[in-house]
Amino acid sequence: MTLQFAQPRSFAFGPFVLNPEQQMLIEDETPVALGGRAFDLLTALVEQPGVVLSKNELLARGWPGLAVEEANLKVNIAALRRALGEKAGSLQYIATVIGRGYRFVAPVRTSQPEAALPQSRPTGAQSNLPPALAGIVGRTGDIAQIQKGLETDRLVSIVGAGGMGKTTVAVAVAEGFAGCVSDGAWFVDLSSVDDVAQVHGAIAKALGLPSQEQTGRAELLEHLRERKLLLVLDNCEHLIEAVAICAEQILAEASQVRILATSREPLRIKGEGVYRLPPLDAPPIESSLQxxxxxxxxxxxxxxxxxxxxxxxxxxxxxxxxxxxxxxxxxxxxxxxxxxxxxxxxxxxxxxxxxxxxxxxxxxxxxxxxxxxxxxxxxxIDWSYNLLTEEERLVLRRLSVFPAGFTLRSACEIAETGCELTSPIETLASLVDKSLVTAELVGGAVTYRLLDTTRAYAMRKLAESDEAQWVRQRHDDHLQANG
The missing domain is CATH 1.10.8 (Helicase, Ruva Protein; domain 3)
Structure with a gap:
């Protein structure tokens, strides 16, 4: 069903409709791109049309808990005016009250979203998507790219380390893409499924179908065969092989179904588009930073x-x-x-x-x-670590001795310490695939590193093992040998 909020609000003015709860501004049924700060300022103004809001009030609304320069407010008001199409001599929405602040001067009509706001999905299409988070930070570009990927690839996997925000992004992608599928977008949380035989049944249950073990697969495929919908398979990593088999069956049997998966590693099946969700950018650490x-x-x-x-x-x-x-x-x-x-x-x-x-x-x-x-x-990280093989755990623990980036050769020298591994290269590749080791292309060569959070965890696991002392000694010997 379409996402509903308690006491939903929308504000209509000119050709625009603003819905604060859904973080949406629509102009003639077309979404308007608007930054988060500008959106908060616009909401504050249209909530009290005709009322002068002081600069301090608007700064507190747009930058809660942060002391910022007034120039930030001016920049965002200017961006807001551009988004609303204000030009010299044209209809004005926001008036500057010199020495006091700003006022919304256009007539505002308050109405229910159903009457004023275009549906993100066709009327009648159902969905069980969880409520989307308002004000998702720093993921607009990722969401747009993944939605574009779904237009060409029937299976897209959002892959990344634990805590990267894959589920949040997936829900936002599905909410935006749902208008492209007449039978809605359906969310399947696999985190609580602990039996590979229950994957088909979990999907069937999310779709409202009976989930008997014997008939789950056949009923599911029959239900999907003539439908045009998006399945969001969330938290696949602990059932990766079973989910991969299930996804292949669905894509083969139901030609109009698309799948968006989240996992700490790809499904690795034919036709899969993989989107590795990057970390959020942080500023450089500089004493002059304001x-x-x-x-x-x-x-x-x-x-x-x-x-x-x-x-x-x-x-x-x-x-x-x-x-x-x-x-x-x-x-x-x-x-x-x-x-x-x-x-x-x-x-x-x-x-x-x-x-x-x-x-x-x-x-x-x-x-x-x-x-x-x-x-x-x-x-x-426990969730990921517990899914590893003993060999993968051993290598991850040993790689924690590297405080920064390391090469493939260095990784192999440390990983092979004290035992015979099947293949340290294959194990390292698997850890990269599972988002526990990061591979970076630097100057034409690939270097590897552990995220600081992962490294701290692996160092603790190494300290708890009986190999910590001689692995660290091996690392010291490696540094001396390689100058």
């Missing part, structure tokens, strides 16, 4: 917004800006890790929080509504 500049980078923007949502009194001063940047850098731009840190920011302050990151797995806790695997970064 608080206002943090909002230009999605990692620090997310940190500030989540910390302010937890505590409206939370503020960032210019002297704290490099510390916030370092926190987000050390958390690898992982959305989950940043949100966990932001939840603790009001309790510890950013300076103390930075010092606590060495014990990051103990001090950063999530919200009660989050799934167990997202309550801490330890739980998030």
């Amino acid at each position: 608080a206002g500049a943090l909002l230009a980078f999605p990692a620090t923007q997310l940190f500030i917004e989540r910390a302010a949502a937890r505590n409206r009194g939370f503020q960032i001063q210019d002297e704290d800006a490099p510390i916030v940047a370092e926190i987000c850098q050390r958390l690898d731009g992982l959305a989950l890790a940043i949100e966990l840190a932001a939840n603790s920011a009001s309790a510890f302050g950013v300076r103390e929080l930075l010092g606590l990151l060495d014990g990051r797995f103990k001090h950063l806790g999530g919200l009660r509504s989050w799934p167990d695997r997202h309550q801490t970064m330890t739980a998030a």
